[in-house]
Amino acid sequence: MLRLEKLTKVYKTGDKALSDVNLEVPKGQVLALIGPSGAGKSTMIRCINRLVEPTSGTVTLDGVEISKLGAGGLRRERRRMGMIFQEYALVERLSVMENVLSGRLGYVGFWRSFLRKFPQSDVDEAFRLLDRVGLVEMADKRADELSGGQRQRVGICRALIQDPSVLLVDEPTASLDPKTSRQIMRLIVELCEERDLAAIVNIHDVALAQMFVSRVVGLEKGTVVFDGAPEELTEDVLTRIYGQEDWSETIQKVEDDDEEDAAK
């Protein structure tokens, strides 16, 4: 259970990115966070694992108040929060295996990680995960040799090998083609189901979000303006989140896509 209470972030420039956000994500729930660019979606995700320090409010994960922890405690708790990034954020010059194993850095001492002497159990798990996402034969390739979709799969493995209880996913499909986007979203949702993981997924593509998640939260100018099931996303709601625009196409397309998908 992840709980945000009165989470507020004001940047040094005076921009209020988040104001009084309250949100509860129960175990195993995949939640899509939608909203226009600059609404505070990325800030919210980064306030949870404190890559961005929140100005006020609390973040609690399974009873531990993350927003109060010192440096050591924060590092320990970060292990339980896997993060997946928009541009994959793999270490380009390291191999796929090293990138996946870097998800274990929080569990392994400096010298062991520096000398790449990870415990065999970690290596086993890395192979299992790579096999699960279909990249096991790529383990020795350098990350920059992979295609976008493959890189994002490696990013997913890196997050999962942490053995997290929540996934923070920041625009996972923004740099991918439509087909790969769906595959990646499907993979994330499936893996969350398999492992009973909660996930917050920042996403631009409303149709894609509707297709895969059970709950949608709309953020606008740092406040939650919608929280409900994907079917409740009507034209009015989208107008409230994004502003005036003809939304009928967006919603229509979802239905078409679903039929297409079912037909396959």
Added chain:
Amino acid sequence: MAISTNDGVKVWQRRDRNGQLKLWAMWLVGTAVFMWSWQQISSVTTWAFFWDAPRIAADIGGRAVPPRWSYMDQLWEPLWDTLNIATLGTVMALMMAVPVAFLAARNTTPSAMFIRPIALLIIVSSRSINSLIWALLLVKIIGPGIFAGLIAIAIRSIGFCAKLLYEAIEEIDEAQVEAITATGASRWQVMAYGIVPQVLPAFAGISVFRWDINLRESTVLGLVGAGGIGLQLQGSLNTLAWPQVSLILIIILLAVIVSEWVSAKVRGAII
């Protein structure tokens, strides 16, 4: 860029009238300064020596060929010294430049207020003095010989390497650092996994580039008594042994060509 309206037609010119005049004025001043400097230099030049120069040069050139090949026996050792000064000097400089670079880079410095300025000061002071002058000083302090040359090369190179390296560190992709931080990695682990792999190619390039420069610089250090082949060069010049001078210059040329080739190979292999 100037846009004006002339009889209702929008006219675009690269510069407006004022800009054009300023440009002409600047050219005028520049030309005047150049002429004045030329005249100053001309008035203190002994033109008799100048008109003599081609004849003297031809005379020395004539005496310098053929090079005295047998002198080579005495050059192997100083050549080896020169190579060692350049290589060890570069290695020593790198050992000190790496920590300085991490302290100077805006994204890795522990304190931008206090430590970063100190690191930058180290870089600037090392860079501002030529290695020949460092060598002059060090020969006085630790006595003549290879060691003085080694230290001179090392001190001069710290600033150069640290500056290029810290610029490379500042240009890394922060997303990769963020991703490693998000796994719960410690500060040093973030360094080893998020930052080092990104700056490694730059580091290799800088090292080889500086080694290449140092090889050239260490050939002249002997002129001030800091060891290496420069010592032989000075001796030969002083005794007007032109065939030896020409041989030494040929050797230096060859050494530089070889170093150029090696550094190109290494850079190609890493990037």
